[in-house]
Amino acid sequence: MPLSSLHPVRARASRRQLGAAAAALAVLLAVFASAQGASAAPPPSGADLGPNVIVFTPDMPQSAIQAKVDAIAAQQVDSEMGTGRYALLFAPGTYGTPANPLRFQVGYYTEVAGLGASPDDVTINGSVDVYNRCFTDGSGCIALDNFWRSISNLHIAVAGGTGCQANTEFWAVSQAAPMRRMDITGGGVSLMDYCSAGPMYASGGFLADSKVAKTIVNGSQQQFYTRNSTIGGWSNAVWNQVFSGVQGAPAQSFPSPPYTTLPTTPASREKPYLVQGTAGLSVVVPPATTNSTGVSWSQAGSAGRTIPLSDFVVAKPGDSISRINAALAGGKNLLLTPGVYSIDRSIHVKRAGTVVLGLGLATLTAENGSTPLVIDDVPGVDVAGITVDAGPVNSDVLVQVGTKHQRGRGGSSAADPISLQDVFLRVGGPHAGKATVGVQVDSDHVLLDDLWLWRADHGAGVGWTQNTSDTGLVVNGDDVTATGLFVEHFQKYNVIWNGENGRTVFFQNELPYDAPNQAAWQHDGTLGYAAYKVADSVTTHELWGAGSYIYTNVDPTLHATRAFEAPVAPGVRLYDLTTVSLNKAGTIDHVVNDTGNAVTPSHQGPETVVEFSG
Template sequence: MRRARILGLWLLAARACANACDDGECEQPDATGLVQVTRKAKANANEAAPTTPDFGPNVIVLEPGVASSAIEDRLQSLYEQYISWDEDAQFGDHRTAILLKPGEHQVDVNLWYYSGVHGLGVSPEDVIVKPGLRGEGLRVEQQPPSYPGGPLLPNTNTFWRTIENVHVAQGKLDFFVSQAAPLRSVKVDGNLHLSAGGSDWTSGGALMNSDVSGSIVTGTQQQWYTRGTLMRPYDHPAGQGSYACISCVDRESGLPFYDSWNFEQHQPDQTWHSGLTYMGAPEVFAEKPYIFFQEGQYKLRIPEVLEKHAGPDWQSGSTVGFDKVFVTKAKTTAAQINTAIAAGKHIVFTPAVYYLDEPIVVNHPNTVLLGLGFATLIPQKLPIFIGRGVIEVGNVDGVRLAGVFVQAGPMDSPDFSKAVGALVRWGKPEEPYAGTKSNPGFIYDFIARVGGPDHEPSGVGNMLEIHNGWVIGDNLWLWKADHCVSNSGALCIPQRYVNHCLVVNAENVHMYGLMAEHANDDIVVWNGEKGKTFFFQSEFKYTQGEVSKPWTWQKVPHAVSYRVNAVDHEAVAFGIYAVVLAEWADDDKTPMANVWMQGGFSAIAVKDTSTYRYGFKDISTLNWNGAWPVESRINCKAWAGSTGSCLDSGVATPR
């Protein structure tokens, strides 16, 4: 009788849950007949108390103090599960953000794929991190062996992890990373080590808005981008790319570093590879928005636009309560996001993979779209995306896209008439908009990816298109995958299609820390005047595709890494590489077609010779193997359309 009564109560509770939750996702009552809080109820609770957001299951919020053994074990378990180069780790759907509330934390975190540590202070000094129970602290170490007892692996694939807005007070910070692994708004006591040295090899990376009391030990880093940081000088020039520092301050003198290059003096022919570049403060800049916790409430800080500001900025800006912020969940739809944007709300994407059924459209000025834990947006294969952007920003000022990862969806063949137009389209191609210098658009820590996790062909027309003026980028990695789930080494099957990584069609677009790789046509196409790129890393694609499937190739007779169809352009600290000859896929069974271009590659192409002679400084172009055929390597450092000839043939070959 009691059992029947309990069952009756359970059924009544279940009906109540079903009636109260119209999306069919209510949690079921437990065995005692007590109904757990439903997702609908949680949503209503958030509406009633918007300053206490529900960040979902992939966010770990830690109170200050010594992390318990249970927390340490959980963090170590996540590391062990998601650190390897295999499919489930490097290309899995897991996403994690660790939020540290203000105070002193004693915790050990060795970051894994798609993980980030974010301090919740107003400034980095509000969240102090020291070693926890294991005595290891916060770090990214050298990649562990692929099998027990094997050698440590290089960190060339150490992507998709971040540390932000904390004071690392543990004597040093090891941060052995490559691209898409930003270190932002941190205070480091002691040295910052960017590689393990020796057998390690790293291809990073980005440090921004920070303070390092010791030395920055670059080690084997191929290149590195730093901006707005109080630091000591780099320890040596880069061997292949460049170590660049934009708007940095020498902690010995307290003064900004002296500019390596002076564009106002109009000095020609400074395109040799110096490997070390210091440049002054940007004309205008604002730091990345972030979440902080104060007086029991979560808030969003939107830093101020500053002119010619050198060094870090940890104080400026306005504060927005979370009643003005829409926090997404894994099943949040694009329509819900668009409704929130139209209502004037900012968007925080919690860590998850979002499969969108329509573009996200931003037509409201000053909107912030902030991603946590490498939140990833993927368009579904639907007609609504053909020719459009996954994210579309209209002709409005002050939009800030921060920490968002956009990935291409399925694409059957190199027929771009049926493809998604762009992963991000900033502005309207048919309606040019000059933008506003006092309130630019900003793109921070942006990742675009074509291929990698896919078991079927994928693609997009272009990764990033910018049609509005006064848009500023800070640490972008635009990557067509050169290794995938089926081929973890140097090659990918199936095909990945993309015309260009970046297309700029507006004036006054500035890129600080731009990394773009493997597009099938020109990697970067710059059509707007008064453009700037300070620090650029790029690599040509490796192969055309499978020999047996020539109909899948995207045939391009001639392509370059960086094409400028404007005259007024500044470009500093470039590293452009070719790794193009590969005859077999990793299984040694699938013949691959070598990349072939008429006359070989040109690293850079300019419309007018003066653009290259006066506008380009510290440029490295390099073939990793000089034995490749002429048609499969870089033969010209810079080509001029006005003369139809090679301006500069200074291409290096290290081996």
């Protein structure tokens, strides 16, 4: 089938039961234990980053590196709701050769990153892949659940592989699997795994600050966001492919094909990253930019400020939150090593310029209804690479950014904004969870870059009255910019934007699957709730490239009156909006307000609105 004709239907199983025979499990554990015994370098700083940060060096035997990465992949590739967390860090140098390439998979909760000042300081001849996940229940091989993993700061000279997999870097992922700060040369890059058994669906990813020499195969990726990169081309679109500040991006052509292309990114800040130097590890914090294009690491003066690891409190699961807060108040930054942290009181960031950096998708779990992370309205705070889980006792908010009474007191600014990158929230999934709001932004001048806020549709503790959560994101601050915003399945408005001068580049949403009936999912004479609500009082707001999909698998007759709601005002402009009805279940009557045709079980769409403005 030509790639241009791929229009897959997206639906995840409500629950995956993945078991293994005891003998197979014993073999896996034995292999993993053997690989754990392979020689691995200590952290180059001499700091104790815990057992799940593995640092590889070029002088290690390639067989030892291969054994370790393969064993971790074998443990993590099916561990969707598990507790294992890993950071695989590569010191500057070259790994593998074209004749003997280093090729390995990246499973759940695994971060792969280079430790160079530039991506080209660490070269892997081979590939670092995510393939389709093949289920033992006969439901096939898909990438729809390939979440919670990342790759960054590497040069991959693609090599090796046989047959269909030869000379290709596969990154077949969906939400919460960012690829950042990469230089990929040699072979091709595919965002779907067309080599495994069907149906081969993939649904949503994030690529930033990267160079890809050849044309990227989008394939079945239903939506994808690429920011501030240089690419050799893009193969095809499905529903909602968005580019901003990307050299080599396809031209604006929405809705046919559905490419949304902005020449620059209005506001952005690249994620902080670890670097190995002669004095040990440090963290580089890139500066904020406006109207930018292309990669940051080829431009003079792009590095930003450098913070030695000695200026961080290095936390491990089980550490006292009081100790962490005391260190933060005393001037330290926070490095969260891989693991799951029980948070019974807020980690509170009060000092300007504080960096909170998670390794290996470090996960903060709310206990007793806590708000795991609170950030005061102070400039320059950067929080990156963390997952935040709701707990069984309802939290009012999971991540709080500023407070209303702090605004206007010299806090976050356009020149030095509070920034959140690769921050992922879950309400249900790994365990029972409840939260009224996921992220609440009360500060002005905040950057939100690659957020996936998820009320779980499968896993543990899932159900209309079990993992309750009203809204994924509430923005009360002014001049807030979101680049790459994924918000799914919340029970009321998924996003409420109350602040002025808000901007979102790329939005992806699925409405809740599990409303039991229309009476449970309606308000004020309106059926359902819009995915993205711009408050009636707002006079200036912009949104580019947004998709909202409906799949009501409990009651397929449910309607949502509209997917997007916005006031009719000269400064409110929404561009390139898409709606789809999935799997013949659910109806969206209009795209935005009362504009746009319905998608229904018999007319699944997509339906589009190219421009909505006052």
